[in-house]
Amino acid sequence: MAIQGLPCALRLIGVMMMDSSDEFLATAAANGDRAAFAALVTRHYDRVFGLCWRLTGSRAEAEDLTQDICAALPSKLRGWRGEARFTTWLYRVVVNAAHDARRRNQTRGRAADGWGTWEIARQDAMSEDRAAMDWLAQSMQRLSSELRDTVALVLGEDLTQAEAAQVLGLSEGTVAWRMSEVKKRLRAMAAEEANL
Amino acid sequence: MTRDTDDLAQLKAALQRNPVSDPAAKRAALERAMAAFEKLEVPAQGSAQGLRPTPDRPKRAGFLSGVRSMFETLKLKPVLALSTSAAALFLGVAIFLPQGGFGPGLSDSSPIAAPDSAVIKEAPVLLAEPAPAPAPKPAAKRAPAEARARTEAVADNLRVERLVAPESEAAADDLGAFVLAEPMIAALDVPRAQVPASTEAFANAEANPVKVTANEPVSTFSVDVDTASYAIIRDALSGGSLPDPQSVRVEEMVNYFPYDYPAPDVGEGPFRPTVSVMPTPWNPGTRLVQIALQGRMPAVTERPALNLVFLIDTSGSMQDPNKLPLLKQSLGLMLSQLRPEDQVAIVAYAGSAGQVLPPTAAAERGTILAALDRLDAGGSTAGAEGLELAYKVAEGMGGKGEVSRILLATDGDFNVGIDDPEGLEAYVARKRDTGVYLSVLGFGRGNLDDAVMQSLAQNGNGTAAYIDTLQEARKVLVDQLTGALFPIADDVKIQVEWNPAMVAEYRLIGYETRALRREDFNNDAVDAGEIGAGHQVTAIYEVTAPGSPALLNDPLRYGTSDTTVAPQTQGPELGFLRLRYKAPDEDVSALIETPILAETPVTPDANFAAAIAGFGQLLRGSVYLNDWTYAQAIDLAVANRGDDPFGYRVEAVNLMRLAQSLSR
Numbered sequence: 001m002a003i004q005g006l007p008c009a010l011r012l013i014g015v016m017m018m019d020s021s022d023e024f025l026a027t028a029a030a031n032g033d034r035a036a037f038a039a040l041v042t043r044h045y046d047r048v049f050g051l052c053w054r055l056t057g058s059r060a061e062a063e064d065l066t067q068d069i070c071a072a073l074p075s076k077l078r079g080w081r082g083e084a085r086f087t088t089w090l091y092r093v094v095v096n097a098a099h100d101a102r103r104r105n106q107t108r109g110r111a112a113d114g115w116g117t118w119e120i121a122r123q124d125a126m127s128e129d130r131a132a133m134d135w136l137a138q139s140m141q142r143l144s145s146e147l148r149d150t151v152a153l154v155l156g157e158d159l160t161q162a163e164a165a166q167v168l169g170l171s172e173g174t175v176a177w178r179m180s181e182v183k184k185r186l187r188a189m190a191a192e193e194a195n196l
Numbered sequence: 197m198t199r200d201t202d203d204l205a206q207l208k209a210a211l212q213r214n215p216v217s218d219p220a221a222k223r224a225a226l227e228r229a230m231a232a233f234e235k236l237e238v239p240a241q242g243s244a245q246g247l248r249p250t251p252d253r254p255k256r257a258g259f260l261s262g263v264r265s266m267f268e269t270l271k272l273k274p275v276l277a278l279s280t281s282a283a284a285l286f287l288g289v290a291i292f293l294p295q296g297g298f299g300p301g302l303s304d305s306s307p308i309a310a311p312d313s314a315v316i317k318e319a320p321v322l323l324a325e326p327a328p329a330p331a332p333k334p335a336a337k338r339a340p341a342e343a344r345a346r347t348e349a350v351a352d353n354l355r356v357e358r359l360v361a362p363e364s365e366a367a368a369d370d371l372g373a374f375v376l377a378e379p380m381i382a383a384l385d386v387p388r389a390q391v392p393a394s395t396e397a398f399a400n401a402e403a404n405p406v407k408v409t410a411n412e413p414v415s416t417f418s419v420d421v422d423t424a425s426y427a428i429i430r431d432a433l434s435g436g437s438l439p440d441p442q443s444v445r446v447e448e449m450v451n452y453f454p455y456d457y458p459a460p461d462v463g464e465g466p467f468r469p470t471v472s473v474m475p476t477p478w479n480p481g482t483r484l485v486q487i488a489l490q491g492r493m494p495a496v497t498e499r500p501a502l503n504l505v506f507l508i509d510t511s512g513s514m515q516d517p518n519k520l521p522l523l524k525q526s527l528g529l530m531l532s533q534l535r536p537e538d539q540v541a542i543v544a545y546a547g548s549a550g551q552v553l554p555p556t557a558a559a560e561r562g563t564i565l566a567a568l569d570r571l572d573a574g575g576s577t578a579g580a581e582g583l584e585l586a587y588k589v590a591e592g593m594g595g596k597g598e599v600s601r602i603l604l605a606t607d608g609d610f611n612v613g614i615d616d617p618e619g620l621e622a623y624v625a626r627k628r629d630t631g632v633y634l635s636v637l638g639f640g641r642g643n644l645d646d647a648v649m650q651s652l653a654q655n656g657n658g659t660a661a662y663i664d665t666l667q668e669a670r671k672v673l674v675d676q677l678t679g680a681l682f683p684i685a686d687d688v689k690i691q692v693e694w695n696p697a698m699v700a701e702y703r704l705i706g707y708e709t710r711a712l713r714r715e716d717f718n719n720d721a722v723d724a725g726e727i728g729a730g731h732q733v734t735a736i737y738e739v740t741a742p743g744s745p746a747l748l749n750d751p752l753r754y755g756t757s758d759t760t761v762a763p764q765t766q767g768p769e770l771g772f773l774r775l776r777y778k779a780p781d782e783d784v785s786a787l788i789e790t791p792i793l794a795e796t797p798v799t800p801d802a803n804f805a806a807a808i809a810g811f812g813q814l815l816r817g818s819v820y821l822n823d824w825t826y827a828q829a830i831d832l833a834v835a836n837r838g839d840d841p842f843g844y845r846v847e848a849v850n851l852m853r854l855a856q857s858l859s860r
Contacts, residue, residue: 034233041229049217063221070229074236136210155204156211171402173441173817186203 022086030077037077040086041070047087047157048094054152055098057140069097084166091157091167095149102145142185150178401708403818406740406748409696415704416712418724419489419688419733422650424638424662426452429815430847431664433854439815446812447706450734453808453844455801457490457732465788466684467491467727469775474798476738477806477832478824481746484809485737485792486802487692487773491684493730499682502538502601503555503593507586509606510544510571516607518664519640523605524568526637526669531565533677534558541589542567545582555593583623590632599682601633601658606649607640620648625655625723631781633683633726637672638662650709657686657726675842682729685777687785689724690735691717694771698794700742701749703820705809707735717776720785727777736809738820739770768794800836804845807833811852814859826856 020028020039028036048069052062076093080086140148153164154175161179165172407415425448432439460468467489476482506527514520534540536559542552553567583604590600624634634656636649653660661672689712694702716722727733740746775788811829813821830852837845 029233034230037233038226038230041226045222045225046217049222050214053214054211059215062215063218063225066217067221067225067228070225071232073229074233078236132210132213136207139207139210151207152211155208156214158212171441171817177438177440182207183204186207190203 023082026077026080026086026089027082029074030080037074041073044087044090045070048090051091051094051152051157052098054156055095055149056101057137061101065097065101068101069094072097088163088166091153091159092169095153095167098149139186139189142189143182147178147182147185150175151182154179403813403816404704404706404708404711406701406703406820408701408749409694409699413696414691414693414714415702415737416689416691416714416717417704417707417735418710418712419690419727419735420447420707420710420725421451421727421731421733422653422660423448423452424650424660425449427662427664427668430851431662433851433858436858438855438858441816444812444815445706445709446809446816447710447735449812450706450736450805450808451732453804453848454842455488455732455734455805456799456838457488457801459490460492464492465786466777466779467688467731469773469788469790471773471790471792472796472798472802473770473792473794474796474802474806477803477828478810478821479738479746481744482738482740484802484806485739485770486805487690487735487737487792489688489727489731489733489775491727491729491731499729501595501598502534502682503590503595503598504534504538504540505586505590505593505600505602506540506542507582507602507604508542508544508552508571509582509604511607513607514639516640519607520571522663522666522669523637523639524571525666526663526673527568527605528565529666529669530673530677531558531561533674539593540564541593542571543582543586543589544571545585551585551589555589583620587627587630587632591630594631599633600631601635602656603635603637604649604652605637605639607638621651621655624652628655628657634658636660639664654725655723657683657723659726659728671842671844683726683780684729684731685727686780686782687720687722687724688727688733688775688777689717689722689785691774691776692737692771692792693774694739695769696742698741698768698770699739700744700747701740703738705736705738705813717774720778720783734805736805770794800838803836804833804838807836808848811848811855815855826852826859830856 020036022040022043025033025036025040025043029040045066049062049066052065052069053059056062056065073093080089084092140151143151149168150164153159153167154161159167161175162172165175168175422445425443425445428443429439429449432443457470458468460466470488470490472486472488474484474486476484508520508523510520514523531540536557538558539555540553540558541555542564544550544552552571553564556563558564583602586602586604590602594600627634634653635658636653636656638649638660639662649660661668663669663672691714710725712722712724725733740748770792773790773792776785777788778785807829810821810824810832811826814824814826814829830849833845833849833852837849840846
């Protein structure tokens with residue numbers, strides 16, 4: 001690969017950024033590398049937004065929350081030690097931010113806890129399949145916030161139970177137990193519907 | 197089965213259909229991110245603010261958040277035991293389980309256990325060299341407490357109709373199902389109903405890690421006579437599901453059972469320590485060291501008059517048969533244990549707090565039972581207000597030399613009107629200095645806020661118990677009433693210094709929520725657990741000898757091979773046990789010291805305690821049990837059932853069998 005002139009070298013750096021691992025970028029960003037930080041946030045915005053949506057059940061809230069997380073990310077990265085996978089670390093940041101938001105909402109006396117404002121959210125033009133989304137909202141509302149967080153990570157983000165446990169700071173056994181609780185609740189819900 | 201899979205798959209598919217992010221929102225967010233990045237880069241490397249690498253667990257009291265008191269998760273259990281006959285029963289035996297291994301052998305006379313020579317050899321200095329130490333356990337501190345023995349019992353007119361109503365037991369049994377197999381369906385049929393979406397919060401912390409003696413020779417923790425965790429586990433298992441591992445606190449399970457520990461002699465301190473060492477059932481390369489404390493049981497006739505204030509949650513959520521009705525029956529049972537000169541008052545809280553019964557002599561049973569019977573569930577919970585009133589009533593009842601105690605009975609809905617749980621704790625901690633004790637009785641499942649209850653009881657110098665059946669009520673409120681209501685030692689702290697020549701690694705089993713910092717041991721301002729009349733406390737350590745194949749940590753390549761470790765006694769001492777306690781009403785602690793010797797006989801009690809500790813670790817999914825299973829726990833427990841006059845141990849074996857089936 002011949003490098004001809006500076007502009008090309010810059011482009012090459014850009015390309016390398018695209019290919020670099022999350023962990024490499026995060027470490028570079030933590031050390032003040034602006035380009036690395038930009039690449040990192042751009043790469044993960046959608047992922048963060050997706051998890052925020054799964055945790056809150058509302059598009060508007062998810063957008064706000066994601067923006068707050070992005071804004072706080074530079075200072076959070078100061079605590080990046082490269083000890084975990086970057087996505088695991090990032091999930092933890094998101095979950096913590098969602099908990100903080102939940103708590104703030106509670107003190108403001110708002111109906112706190114996520115997946116509760118579905119009636120507004122469903123007006124959203126997004127849903128081509130309203131019935132499925134209604135079912136989702138109903139199911140999520142019947143789970144406690146702990147169970148919802150677990151479900152968002154395990155089912156929504158496709159983490160293994162061990163990874164979810166790491167993100168939530170729980171033992172794997174607790175995550176497994178929570179998932180079995182979720183199963184039971186879903187089964188019970190189905191049974192209820194069948195009886196109606 | 198396929199049904200389950202379908203449900204989960206459906207949920208998964210729906211969850212993954214998340215909305216596409218809005219480009220405008222994305223752009224705005226990215227701009228903010230870059231702006232924040234640049235702003236931060238200007239002042240360069242300061243200490244980052246607001247980093248929270250560890251997850252928060254707002255509801256879980258126990259977790260590491262350094263907040264002082266919260267982490268001793270109490271459970272609600274043996275709070276009140278008063279009575280005479282019960283004396284023997286309820287001795288508080290504190291068995292501390294240190295990390296190393298359980299050593300249940302009890303020596304009678306003074307506590308000294310010597311290690312088996314087989315396992316523990318004279319350790320060559322090299323082997324004793326430190327391996328990397330596992331992470332420190334969280335230190336728990338609490339505010340200073342002085343405890344006084346004056347309780348005022350205010351009993352107004354409670355009335356309980358059937359003191360021992362057989363039907364009620366059935367209802368009570370229904371309470372327990374901690375985790376209903378079919379929560380939704382269950383919610384529909386009345387008796388079993390639990391809150392479908394459980395909002396329970398448990399206090400617990402990560403299991404104690406194995407520590408390397410050379411790095412961290414001293415282990416410090418507070419006693420814990422709570423037993424709520426056992427009742428919660430029983431509830432879950434009886435309901436057909438394995439308990440949430442977070443709800444399992446091993447030390448509370450071990451402390452649930454009465455053991456035959458030697459009582460202090462006349463003229464000795466308020467309790468007597470016994471140490472025993474035994475082979476670890478689940479690991480041939482380690483041994484268990486059990487430290488047991490037996491509290492003195494004062495003669496019943498000498499007990500001071502008691503002032504009790506029942507602070508009763510009558511919020512709407514209490515109307516389940518396993519809550520308020522069970523509570524009324526339980527308190528009714530307890531009345532028979534009071535003496536005529538004792539006083540009882542009742543304060544209810546829900547919506548508005550009110551005094552239901554002014555201070556009334558326990559002799560007027562009819563009046564008290566009638567007041568109890570008038571209690572009705574309804575309204576929301578305003579716990580803080582009720583608590584203030586209860587303290588006011590209790591303070592008004594106190595006389596010289598009397599014991600005043602508030603018994604808070606709730607299902608855990610303690611949050612309306614309290615925007616600040618820490619403020620509530622601080623309030624309780626302040627009130628502790630007035631000499632009024634606070635104990636907590638938990639009822640029902642669903643939104644049991646184990647964490648807050650533990651924290652309240654801990655700060656109030658009381659105990660926390662969970663009552664799921666009338667039988668449990670009898671154990672806590674009748675058999676063990678004396679211990680629950682009459683403190684004999686406050687701020688009891690345990691510190692074990694391990695001898696690196698004999699113990700290379702150790703692990704305290706349980707007591708995760710009771711850890712204290714090493715320096716807090718001598719600091720009388722730091723609060724710790726109380727021991728009531730006749731209480732027993734047991735703690736178990738699993739210890740590994742130097743050179744044992746069971747060692748988990750390798751010696752450090754660059755470790756210091758200096759001899760500073762060795763100057764201690766090279767004798768047969770495994771370690772040195774120090775206990776600190778304050779007599780009720782005292783501000784200055786007394787110290788008890790005794791070496792832990794390697795040779796002690798193994799008693800059936802010690803074996804049974806080890807079986808229970810193993811059972812608890814199985815439920816928690818401990819990684820230290822090798823291939824030890826429920827089957828072996830059952831065998832060990834059955835073989836060491838002993839007298840078991842109340843059937844507690846048989847019950848435990850049955851729970852193990854249930855857990856065994858459920859875990860398959």
